[in-house]
Amino acid sequence: MSTSVDRNTNEGxxxxxKASLGLALTSSGGISIMSAVxxxxxxxxxxxxxxxxxxxxxxxxxxxxxGQGVNTSLPMIVAxxxxxxxxxxxxxxxxxxxxxxxxxxxxxxxxxxxxxxLRKVGATAREMLCQAAAKQWKVERSELTTSKSxxxxxxSGRSASYKELVANAASIxxxxxxxxxxxxxxxxxxxxxxxxxxxxxxxxxxxxIFGIDATAPGMVYATYVKCPSIGGIAKSANLDAVxxxxxxxxxxxxxxxxxxxxxxxxxxxxxFAPGVAIVAKDTWSAFKARKSLTVEWDYSTASxxxxxxLKAEALAILNSGAGEKDIERTGDxxxxxxxxxxxxxxxxxxxxxxxAQLEPQGVxxxxxxxxxxxxxxxxxxxxITQNIANQLGIDVKNVTVHQxxxxxxxxxxxxxEPVFEAAAxxxxxxKPVKLQWSRExxxxxxxxxxATNYRLxxxxxxxxxxxxxxxxxxGSRDDENPNYAAGYRPFDFPGKVIPNxxxxxxxxxxxxxxxxxxxxISNVYAFAEQSFIAELAHQAGIxxxxxxxxxIGNQGWIKEGDIQSLNTARARAVIEAAxxxxxxxxxxxxxxxxxxxxxxxxxxxxxxVAEVSVEGNNVTVHDVWLAADVGQVVNLSGxxxxxxxxxxxxxxxxxxxxxxxxxxxxxxxxxxxxxxxRMPQSPRVHVQTLDxxxxxSGAGEPALPPLAPAVCNAIFNACGKRIRSLPIxxxxxxxx
Amino acid sequence: MATIKIxxxxxxxxxxxxxxxxxxxxxxxxxxxxxxxxxxxxxxxACTVWLDGFATRSCQLTVGxxxxxxxxxxxxxxxxxxxxxxxxxxxxxxxxCGYCQAGQIMSAAALLERxxxxxxxxxxxxxxxxxxxxxxxxxxxSAIKAASGAMTASALFYDATxxxxxxx
Numbered sequence: 001m002s003t004s005v006d007r008n009t010n011e012g013x014x015x016x017x018k019a020s021l022g023l024a025l026t027s028s029g030g031i032s033i034m035s036a037v038x039x040x041x042x043x044x045x046x047x048x049x050x051x052x053x054x055x056x057x058x059x060x061x062x063x064x065x066x067g068q069g070v071n072t073s074l075p076m077i078v079a080x081x082x083x084x085x086x087x088x089x090x091x092x093x094x095x096x097x098x099x100x101x102x103x104x105x106x107x108x109x110x111x112x113x114x115x116x117x118l119r120k121v122g123a124t125a126r127e128m129l130c131q132a133a134a135k136q137w138k139v140e141r142s143e144l145t146t147s148k149s150x151x152x153x154x155x156s157g158r159s160a161s162y163k164e165l166v167a168n169a170a171s172i173x174x175x176x177x178x179x180x181x182x183x184x185x186x187x188x189x190x191x192x193x194x195x196x197x198x199x200x201x202x203x204x205x206x207x208x209i210f211g212i213d214a215t216a217p218g219m220v221y222a223t224y225v226k227c228p229s230i231g232g233i234a235k236s237a238n239l240d241a242v243x244x245x246x247x248x249x250x251x252x253x254x255x256x257x258x259x260x261x262x263x264x265x266x267x268x269x270x271x272f273a274p275g276v277a278i279v280a281k282d283t284w285s286a287f288k289a290r291k292s293l294t295v296e297w298d299y300s301t302a303s304x305x306x307x308x309x310l311k312a313e314a315l316a317i318l319n320s321g322a323g324e325k326d327i328e329r330t331g332d333x334x335x336x337x338x339x340x341x342x343x344x345x346x347x348x349x350x351x352x353x354x355x356a357q358l359e360p361q362g363v364x365x366x367x368x369x370x371x372x373x374x375x376x377x378x379x380x381x382x383x384i385t386q387n388i389a390n391q392l393g394i395d396v397k398n399v400t401v402h403q404x405x406x407x408x409x410x411x412x413x414x415x416x417e418p419v420f421e422a423a424a425x426x427x428x429x430x431k432p433v434k435l436q437w438s439r440e441x442x443x444x445x446x447x448x449x450x451a452t453n454y455r456l457x458x459x460x461x462x463x464x465x466x467x468x469x470x471x472x473x474x475g476s477r478d479d480e481n482p483n484y485a486a487g488y489r490p491f492d493f494p495g496k497v498i499p500n501x502x503x504x505x506x507x508x509x510x511x512x513x514x515x516x517x518x519x520x521i522s523n524v525y526a527f528a529e530q531s532f533i534a535e536l537a538h539q540a541g542i543x544x545x546x547x548x549x550x551x552i553g554n555q556g557w558i559k560e561g562d563i564q565s566l567n568t569a570r571a572r573a574v575i576e577a578a579x580x581x582x583x584x585x586x587x588x589x590x591x592x593x594x595x596x597x598x599x600x601x602x603x604x605x606x607x608x609v610a611e612v613s614v615e616g617n618n619v620t621v622h623d624v625w626l627a628a629d630v631g632q633v634v635n636l637s638g639x640x641x642x643x644x645x646x647x648x649x650x651x652x653x654x655x656x657x658x659x660x661x662x663x664x665x666x667x668x669x670x671x672x673x674x675x676x677x678r679m680p681q682s683p684r685v686h687v688q689t690l691d692x693x694x695x696x697s698g699a700g701e702p703a704l705p706p707l708a709p710a711v712c713n714a715i716f717n718a719c720g721k722r723i724r725s726l727p728i729x730x731x732x733x734x735x736x
Numbered sequence: 737m738a739t740i741k742i743x744x745x746x747x748x749x750x751x752x753x754x755x756x757x758x759x760x761x762x763x764x765x766x767x768x769x770x771x772x773x774x775x776x777x778x779x780x781x782a783c784t785v786w787l788d789g790f791a792t793r794s795c796q797l798t799v800g801x802x803x804x805x806x807x808x809x810x811x812x813x814x815x816x817x818x819x820x821x822x823x824x825x826x827x828x829x830x831x832x833c834g835y836c837q838a839g840q841i842m843s844a845a846a847l848l849e850r851x852x853x854x855x856x857x858x859x860x861x862x863x864x865x866x867x868x869x870x871x872x873x874x875x876x877x878s879a880i881k882a883a884s885g886a887m888t889a890s891a892l893f894y895d896a897t898x899x900x901x902x903x904x
Contacts, residue, residue, distance in 0.1 A: 067833025067870050196829045203834035204822040206770020206810035210835060213769045221764065246753060283773075284753065284760040358774045358782055358835045358869045407772070407835025408869050439775045637829045641875065645832055648871025671779035671867060680860040682873040 046174075047099055048078055048118070049125045055149060055163040057084045060094035062103055063110040064379055065199075066357075066409030068700040069638035070110045072198040074118060076635055077111075080190045081122030081183060083146040084162070091198035096381040096401035103382040103403065106414055106516065108602035108698025111634055112563075115696055123180045125169075129162055132169035136160075147189075185632060185693065192691075194637035199405065211377030211404045214364040216432035220249055222425050223286040224435060225293060226275040226445060229664035230513060231260040232302035233274045237295040242278060245292060247285025251278045254424050258301035260664075262477065263415060263447045263484045263515035267383055270391035272417040273445065277425045283436050303511035303664030307451065310661075311349060313508050314453035314473035318347050323471045323504025327488050331500030336467030340459035343467075344536045347455045348528035350726040352448040352659035354666075355517060356674060359407020360442040365422035366432035371398035372423060373432075377406030379413040391420055392427060410649075411516035415447055440669045447515025448659050450475060450486035452524040456532040459500070460540050465533070465551040467500040475510025483510060485520040492558040492566035493600065494529065498551065512661050518649065519701035522601035526705030527654075527712070527726060530597045534713040535722060544596055544713065545579050552598075563631070563695055564603045570629045571598060573690055574607040577627035581686060582609035588718075591615060595714025597706035604630040604702025608647065610683070610710040614719040618736045619728070621651055621683040621711055628687065628703060631694040642699040644685040650707025652677030656729040681735050738803040742766065743812025754800025759783045761799045762809065770810035770838045774867070781866030784839035785809050791846035793865075810838035813845060821845040824883035832870035840866045844880050852887040854880070 050058040059075035075091040078084075094100050102113065126146055133151040134141040137158055145152050149162045185191075202209050227234065234253045242251040256274035265271070276295055280286035337343055364375040372388055381403045389396040406413055422435035437445075453474070459467030474482035481487075488503055495501050517523065537547035552571050559565035575598050579585075582594055591613050598607040609625045624647045633639055656675050660667040668674040712723045715733070723731050739748045740758075747766060757776075762768040762785075774782035776795050783794040786808035794807075813819045818826075821844045831837050840863070847854055847862040854862065859880050868876065 067831075067835075069832065194829070196826060197831055197834075199834060200826045200829065200831055203831045203837050204810075204818065204825045204841060205814060206768075206838045208769040210772070212773065282756075282760060282764040284756045284764070287760075287776075288753065288755070356869060358772075358780060358833070358867065360773065406833065408833045410869075436773070439773075439777075641829065641832055641872065644874045645871035648873055649869075652871065670777050671775050672777065676780075676867045676869060677871070677873075678865075678867060679863045679873045679876065682871070685874050 046121055046125060048094070048121045049082065051162050051166040053163055055088050055161060056090055057082070057088045057149065057162065058090045058092055060092050062094045062100040062114065064103065064105040064377070064381060064403045064406065065093065066105055066377065066379055066406040066413060068105060068110065068409065068642065069197060069635060070105065071405070072195060073111060073634040073638055074114055075198070076190055076195060077115065077118040078122035080188055081119045082126045083148065085148040086190055086195065088149055093403050093405070096385065096403055105379040105409060106411065108604070108701045111696050111698050112603065119182050120177065120180065123182050124175060127175045127180050128169040128172055129165045131172055131175065132165045133160055136165070136168060192633045192636055195635045196637065209405050210359060210407050211375065212359055212362050212407070212436070214375035214404055214434070216364055216366050216373070216375070219364065219432040219434050220279050220281065220429065221283045221286050222277055222279045222422065222433050222435045223290055223438065224275050224277050224421050224425070225290060225295065226273045226441070227297045227299070227302055228444065229297070229299055229302035230445065231258060231273070231511070231664065233258045233298040234276050235296045235298045237276050237293060242289050242293050245289045247280045247282060248289045249279045249281060250429055251276065251289070252428060254421070260303050260477065260511045260513050261417065263513060266380070266415055268387070270387040270420045272420040272424070279425060279429055279433065287438065305510055305512045305661045305664050307352060307659070307661040310451065310475060310508070310510050314349065315347065317473040317506045317508060318453055318455040318471055324506045325504065326502070327472070327505050328490055328495055328501060328503040330495070333467055333469060333500045333502040336500035337457070337459045337469070339461065340467060341461045342539055343460070344458045344532065344539055345455070346532055346535060346724055348531070348724045350452045350524045350527065351730070352451045352512065352661065353517060353653055353657045354443050354446045354448055354659050354668070354674060355410045355412035356443065356671070356676060357408030357410055357412045360439050361413070361418045361437040362435060363418045363422045364432060364434045365419060365426045367392060367423055367426040370394045373400045374419055375402045375404055376419055377404050377413055378416050378419065379406070379409050379411070380416060384416055384419055387416065388419060388423055391423055410518045411520070412446065414516060443669055443674060444666045447484070447513045449517030449520070449523070450483050450514035452486060454528045456528055458532060458536045460536055463540055463542055463550070465494070465498055465536060465547070468494045468498045469502045470504070472503070472505045474505055474507055475514070476507040477511050479507060479509065482507065484514045485516065486514060489521045491525065493552065496558045496566070497553055511664065519601050519704045522599060522705040526597065526599040527708040530599065530706065530709030531712050531724070534595070534709070534716065545575065545584055548596065548598060549575060563697065566600050567605065570605040570692055571600065573692070574598065574605050574627040574629050577688055577690060578607040578609045578625050581627065581688065582611065582625040584609060591718055593714040593717030593719070595710045595712065595717055597708070597710035597713065599702070599705040601702045601705055603697030604628060604699065606703050606706050608706040608710040610707070610714045612711060612714040612718055614715055617732050617734060619715055619733050620736055623684045623686065624707065624710065626685065626687045626703060627690060629690040629692045630697045630699050630702065631692060632696040633689055633691070634696055636689070639689060639699050640687050643687040643703045646703035647685045647707055648677060648682050650704045651681070651683060651711065651735060654708040654711060654726050654728055655681070655735040656727045658727050658729070677735070738799050740799070740802045741806040742768065743808060749799050752799055754798060756799045758785070758794040758797040758799055758802060758807065762794065768809050768811055772835055772838060774836070779867070780836070781839045781843060782836050784842040784866065786842060786846060789846070789849070791843045810842055813841065819845055820883040820886040821848060821879070824879040824886070828875050828879040828882060830872050830875040830879050832872055836866060836868045840868065840876055844876070844883070848880070848884055848887045853884055
């Protein structure tokens with residue numbers, strides 16, 4: 001470890017010290033000095049913390065903000081250990097740079113992956129401030145305490161604010177990690193409290209903080225038209241006619257990469273689909289010109305998917321019985337089924353869905369000489385830098401990426417092809433370009449949540465679930481692997497808990513691109529699994545909650561020490577809490593029902609109970625009671641908001657969201673044909689968070705999976721109709 | 737050519753396609769970006785503004801049809817202090833991604849300006865045109881009720897006789 005500090009040569013001009021340090025954690029978790037930078041009027045204690053002369057504490061959030069709240073919650077972790085006064089803290093998006101590590105938003109990982117790092121960052125900065133005070137006052141470091149951006153010396157009654165100490169603190173060597181102590185949870189002042197979103201004040205006055213608001217001087221506007229059948233090639237177009245239209249600057253074909261793109265290649269990909277770019281003086285001129293564009297498409301490389309045919313093919317596979325491949329097998333499944341008191345057998349099918357985040361994809365890219373600058377709401381800025389350098393054939397050092405708040409993510413912004421489209425357009429015309437996907441583009445060229453097809457069989461003996469069989473019919477683009485989230489992931493429950501389990505899989509050809517959609521695989525598996533368990537309980541004449549708790553058992557951690565794994569005590573606690581809050585077992589009027597769902601995903605143990613009423617084919621979801629154990633709470637308000645929102649999103653998706661595909665092209669185009677839940681249909685949501693004392697897990701995803709089974713189990717209890725297909729509009733039901 | 741009063745200031749649009757939706761004229765030509773593009777077909781409400789005091793989808797208004805009319809956007813809602821709805825949105829920590837919230841606030845504020853104490857059903861009806869993909873409806877409703885307590889019917893709408901000029 002070495003330290004070097006540049007002294008500003010103009011020190012006499014002002015009284016404060018302009019020296020600062022750039023500090024970051026290495027990939028091994030150690031602390032190293034990355035650089036020394038002179039910073040005007042600020043004390044940069046490390047790559048995450050700056051304290052200026054007014055006492056403002058700027059804390060940088062390393063991961064992208066797409067509505068999951070990390071621009072607030074990640075700085076809170078630093079502020080807690082720093083003992084910064086939260087009122088003085090300004091939260092900012094960090095630059096995209098290697099010293100910030102894995103800058104992405106996915107897998108509900110932002111909080112858990114940064115937890116240790118950011119606590120150490122805050123504690124290290126606090127230690128430096130204390131050492132500076134100790135030196136200044138000639139007292140022992142151990143006699144100093146901190147609170148609300150102040151260092152105090154109890155013995156002498158002396159105190160100093162961080163702003164007074166930061167200049168000296170920035171010039172002392174960064175302490176060894178071993179000399180820095182982290183707080184225990186019982187000492188937290190900020191974590192676990194309700195803190196308002198750091199961007200709330202900007203949001204309520206309409207400040208231009210979103211990706212769509214980015215601008216660059218001299219910027220032009222572009223739209224990019226792709227083959228409706230995914231993967232087709234633009235052969236020719238009436239470019240001259242389009243170029244002659246008002247406001248149009250240029251129109252040209254981009255070769256792109258034919259064929260449906262593969263989400264799995266994301267990390268090392270700068271591919272984008274073939275198409276026609278229209279560049280104009282404003283967005284409207286580009287959109288309007290598009291209506292006059294005629295393209296001759298070459299469909300030879302395009303998807304020919306038909307979602308109805310795919311669903312029928314999958315159904316035939318499921319009806320045929322055995323799968324082609326064993327995915328998982330434990331115990332003696334055949335014996336368990338042969339000796340069972342009762343068995344159940346049911347087929348569950350879920351349609352493709354789109355992300356439909358409210359801000360359509362868009363980006364500003366400026367290719368200038370041998371460099372490029374990108375303003376993007378990507379969920380994976382970490383994957384842009386090298387890939388765009390490869391695309392443009394430039395040095396990665398000449399790539400600057402700005403991460404900007406995104407209007408919703410849900411997995412939609414994990415792929416970066418809008419960036420590469422815009423880069424190609426900017427390179428061609430030599431100007432900064434704002435590329436705006438229309439809503440229709442966004443819905444037509446998504447990486448959809450895969451349609452999924454399961455046949456579930458269960459064996460019950462002595463009132464206990466003893467056998468579990470699952471045949472999966474999975475779409476595959478390459479005939480070897482399931483498409484993203486079309487297959488199975490080894491879930492602890494029931495896989496590791498039920499003694500006799502067989503998971504089998506058969507593939508069928510499907511080219512429609514699929515990708516992560518909020519809680520991938522979990523969001524469909526939970527529906528089938530938790531509905532089917534309720535089916536078996538009903539068949540056995542046992543209360544669903546009792547049957548579920550029996551199935552979960554009491555063995556504690558399934559994988560000791562693995563926070564991702566099932567902990568049956570955590571599972572039982574959330575099921576007990578949610579059912580208690582909902583008044584499980586209470587008498588309900590005719591046509592009303594309660595339903596329960598539990599799922600563990602992304603290390604979050606979550607149970608939900610829904611109360612619905614059914615009148616004819618109209619379903620009203622009145623209330624949802626949710627209990628969550630996601631470990632140590634960072635921002636309680638942000639967490640509760642994610643939990644409430646996941647419930648609403650869950651109802652939204654299960655109600656009527658379905659992407660249909662004909663001739664490889666998506667039929668739905670906007671919110672009229674692909675409805676999102678609106679306020680009148682939205683349930684009341686009652687959330688409670690359980691403090692289990694474990695490490696924090698992310699909260700963006702795990703509350704979604706239990707919702708659909710909870711509601712469908714409630715519908716069954718209300719009217720006796722078992723729903724085995726999503727969306728429930730497939731079965732004639734409407735959520736009102 | 738059209739002259740539109742935007743947040744109390746006359747904006748003259750020259751040389752623009754009269755069929756250009758107000759949404760894009762505001763975003764690309766006036767630099768007012770609080771209005772958000774979500775769907776372009778009047779389904780989502782992210783582009784909600786007030787037209788002569790009524791909540792309206794700016795993607796469904798064309799510049800050419802607005803000569804002499806008065807528009808209020810989220811940028812023009814606060815006066816000396818935030819509008820009670822804006823303050824309630826902060827106090828109730830409503831936003832997740834926040835993209836829809838300017839539109840939600842404009843619809844909610846338009847409701848409360850006329851009906852300061854709406855019932856749940858009236859709130860539902862007034863807000864049904866605004867989609868929140870993050871699902872913050874629970875908090876939107878709480879915030880509207882909180883703001884309702886701080887509201888009395890008032891004349892927030894811009895005085896049409898103001899005459900500040902600007903041309904884009």
